[in-house]
Amino acid sequence: MDIDKKIQHLTERLSYIKDIFGTKQAENVRLLETRLEEFVQRENALPAKEKLAAVTTIEDLFGFVERKLETELTPMDKVRIVRHSQRICLRDILENVYDNYTEIGGKDENSIDPSMLIARAYITRRSGKKTYHQPVMVIGQEKGHGEEFRNGGSVKPWGNAKALQYMKVAETEDIPVHTYVFTPGSFPVEDAPGAAQQIAKNLYEMAGLRVPIISVFSEGGSGGAEAIGLADIRLMLSHGYYSVISPEGAAAIEGRLRSGDRAGGELIEKCAMQLKMTSDDNVRMGYIDHAIDEPPMGARPYHYDFFRRLRQEVIRATDEVVLSVKGFTPFRAMALRRRRGKTIEDLDIENIYVRWSLSPAARATLLQKRHKKFLRLSRQAFLDRRPYFRRFSAWWYDKGWDIYSYFKYDLWRKHQKQLIYAVEEVDAEARVLVEKVLRPWRKLTNALPTAQGKDDSKERELTMLSQWDKEDEARNGEWSYVSGRAKEDRAITCPNAATHGCLDLWAPDLFGEFAGVCNYCGHHFPMEYQWYLHNIFDPGSIFEFNSEVESANPLGFEGLDVKLEEAKKKTGLKSACTTFEARIDNVKVVVAMLVAPFRGGTVGAAEGEKFIQAAERAKKKRFPFLAYVHGTAGIRIQEGVNGVIQMPRCTIAVRRYIDAGGLYLVLYDTNSYAGPLASFLGCSPYQFAIRSANIGFAGPGVIKETTGMDIPPDYHRAYRALSRGHIQGIWDRRDARHNLRQALLTMGGRNLYYR
Known part of the structure; x- marks a missing residue:
């Protein structure tokens, strides 16, 4: 019976080797197969002692061949293992x-x-x-x-x-x-x-x-x-x-x-x-x-x-x-x-x-x-072409902010808050007392016909999301940046024309005054990332940093160098992430923007490092941190683990920022998929989307390929993401500036962006 078990075990080992190598290693597989078949054919004619010796010999042969094959394993062989x-x-x-x-x-x-x-x-x-x-x-x-x-x-x-x-x-x-x-x-x-x-x-x-x-x-x-x-x-x-x-x-x-x-x-x-x-x-x-x-x-x-x-x-x-x-x-x-x-x-x-x-x-x-x-990981996987003296000055700049932030926020502000809290408690008690004393007088004055109603316009402005109004003269078509497609002299048909009855739109109107939004149904056509740079942030307030950090080819992946150079020439960018300080209605923010035209907005070591440094900068300066996702196809596969490691790295940077009291917001546009969404973007407590956004873990093609499931056309639309609780709101593109300002004020306060 012991011999039968050993034969079964050897048969399974042979089957395993065949599965791993397929048609490769045919000579070694044939040798093992022949020896095992010969033994099975003459097994019954052998005495028990010779059977055991023969099986032991075959087991030794299997061990020898497996050790030999071990030295010839390719990466794909290990995947099959x-x-x-x-x-x-x-x-x-x-x-x-x-x-x-x-x-x-x-x-x-x-x-x-x-x-x-x-x-x-x-x-x-x-x-x-x-x-x-x-x-x-x-x-x-x-x-x-x-x-x-x-x-x-x-x-x-x-x-x-x-x-x-x-x-x-x-x-x-x-x-x-x-x-x-x-x-x-x-x-x-x-x-x-x-x-x-x-x-x-x-x-x-x-x-x-x-x-x-x-x-x-x-x-x-x-x-x-x-x-x-x-x-x-x-x-x-x-x-x-x-x-x-x-x-x-x-x-x-x-x-x-x-x-x-x-x-x-x-x-x-x-x-x-x-x-x-x-x-x-x-x-x-x-x-x-x-x-x-x-x-x-x-x-x-x-x-x-x-x-x-x-x-x-x-x-x-x-x-x-x-x-x-x-x-x-x-x-x-x-x-x-x-x-x-x-x-x-x-x-x-x-x-x-x-x-x-x-x-x-x-x-x-x-x-x-x-x-x-x-x-510390993956810092060798991107290019930083800054001269030594600029790196040294940047290091001192960061240290200076560390010292300043420590004294202002960690040391002084801590005691200042305790004093403010004590004063607020005394003030609150005093107000209750004053209210009781003055209540009869206020009742009398409020009853007089000259009393005026309370103006609550400021309160409503602060607490209500704006709705686009074409009659609003302060904003009607006055954009700082107009899409280049507004120069095209042709008519554009809305994708919803068949179901909503939308009339054709003239391109100069659609991509100019209407900001890429159908005037009939509100469908959002994709817009360039420059539209957001110029129309959301205050004019002249953008200060870019870490622009010298470049995407590279750390694995020497064939063809990636050429593709990266083409993307750099086409976009004028050095990576798919651009980081800058800016102001929104004089509210200072640090922004990390994933840019779709650069390799689909994919994230690699350079993009991850820039995102981390942006979060660290926001933490030091006590600024709110905005991640604007113009589009991302996920992690750059040609960088291998150098890319996927950015998921935990950037999430840790976000966690450190939020734990320090920071306000972190994410705004999605166009297509946002895969690794970034499944890490440093998806962990934000405040996620919003422009109406044109598609949001999901994997695109329709990937889902079909991996699961065989056909998904509905609107499976990744922003409204579906909102109904699942994955985002907290959907905005009209034309109201993005106003709504971001409101979000900053209501979630962070006018001057205090840290708890």
């Missing part, structure tokens, strides 16, 4: 890495989202004669072994919401969080809470989670990986991949394939290579802290030595995070460092006891270290 049904899954890890666990939030298909598995587990450690049970919250995508109801680890919004709920539970219980990333990407559904909005919320909350977070990556596909991937230490299995997009998705974009077409194998292999998605690539670039060695051809459920190594690594990582924020712990920290890279036999660190609970001071230090860790 992590997608294979024989690959270890989260259930295997819970069974073999943790000493006991209880699954939370449903069982198998009877769960709100079977793709997301959550368990309360513990690890038993022995130090001397004492035994310690250390609790931990385990959260990860569960692909299972071919279980269709798991949806391949593609998590829906409510699955990520469940993960966030139990991260907050772990924070309440003061226990570490271990997350395991096994996902090709999140499921692109906009139903509440929304794919993008929920990922953004997860990132925002993880940036401030006051317990250690350890992440282990196996398959980190797209922004869905970031929903549970913002961690103090990020480990990665040696055969795993972590990328901004799947190789097939990159090939479809690079090959400019039409819907339904499939990319060729050669192009897919090439894209997998260029995306630099393997563990070695990510460790070298700094996005993964350490790689965990797997057995040849990847870890499978019967590789028990691998589970022991994984257990040691997650314990060591958790210990390192805790010791790095605790007080005086030199000897244990030194012992942990010396055990790095040791063999499994020498790696045992369970006898080095570290209590995983943290004091309030240690929690604060933990957050500071986490923020600094991510804000």
Whole structure:
């Protein structure tokens, strides 16, 4: 019977090798297949002892061939390994890495989202004669072994919401969080809470989670990986991949394939290579802290030595995070460092006891270290052509604002507020007393016929959104900037003409006086970003900064250099993000604008760095921070992880700004999709949209390609986003300036933009 089990096991290993390499490695596959078939044919004629020897010989041959094939694996081979049904899954890890666990939030298909598995587990450690049970919250995508109801680890919004709920539970219980990333990407559904909005919320909350977070990556596909991937230490299995997009998705974009077409194998292999998605690539670039060695051809459920190594690594990582924020712990920290890279036999660190609970001071230090860790990433992936003396002067400028802000706001304003609060309390009491004394006199004067009604026009102006009125002479057609399309002498037909009866519009009127808005139904035609620059902000108030930061090609992706140069020449910009200070009716703001004409407004390392510096500038100067999204197609795939890492980086910058008391607003226009929406844009408490906006996690084509679902034409329209609660209001383009001013005054106050 033992021989039969071994033969079955060898058959599964052979099938696994065939699935990974396909038609490649035909000679090695044929050798294993022939030896196994020969043994099966003559098995019954062999004595028991010879059977065992023959099986052992074949097992040795399989091991030899697997070690040989291991050295020839390509990035795409590793992608096939992590997608294979024989690959270890989260259930295997819970069974073999943790000493006991209880699954939370449903069982198998009877769960709100079977793709997301959550368990309360513990690890038993022995130090001397004492035994310690250390609790931990385990959260990860569960692909299972071919279980269709798991949806391949593609998590829906409510699955990520469940993960966030139990991260907050772990924070309440003061226990570490271990997350395991096994996902090709999140499921692109906009139903509440929304794919993008929920990922953004997860990132925002993880940036401030006051317990250690350890992440282990196996398959980190797209922004869905970031929903549970913002961690103090990020480990990665040696055969795993972590990328901004799947190789097939990159090939479809690079090959400019039409819907339904499939990319060729050669192009897919090439894209997998260029995306630099393997563990070695990510460790070298700094996005993964350490790689965990797997057995040849990847870890499978019967590789028990691998589970022991994984257990040691997650314990060591958790210990390192805790010791790095605790007080005086030199000897244990030194012992942990010396055990790095040791063999499994020498790696045992369970006898080095570290209590995983943290004091309030240690929690604060933990957050500071986490923020600094991510804000340092990807700074090598963009160009900064400023001369040295300008960088030096900019550094001094920032330091000067740091000192000024500290004395004005942190030191003086703190005591000033206490004095003001005391005066306000006394004043409020005095007013009540005066009101009681003067009430009879006021009743008498109000009864007189000469009494005048109260003028509440200022109050109404402050508290009501404006409605466009063509008769308003102060604004009628007097725009500082008029679209170049207003010079076209032709008629334009509104897309709603068939349903609303709109008459044709003359281009000079439509793109001039009407600001691209149909005069009959209100349909908004797209407008250039320059229209907003000149018509929303006060004339002459725009001061751009960090304009020298340029988009680059950090991975050497073929053809990207040429495309970037073309975009720079066409737009006159150096990246898809422009940052500036400006005024709206004399209210000072810091603005980060994503510009659609530059590579679709995609975000890479340069754009992320400029956004972060804009948030830091707004924080130092105590200005409100506005993100205006003229359009964004998501993360720039040609930059690989250099692009997708901007999701947690920029979200951390926003979190730091809001925690410091800042007012952060987002205004969407045209098409806003994918990674930026699922992170630093979607986490704003105040999000508004121009009526022309489309807002969503993935475009219609991507949804059709990944899910097979046909979506209605208005699925991403701003009104649908408003009905789902993803944005807080929709504005007419012509009223954007007035409504932004009102938002600043009502949400921040006339002179106070910080709490």
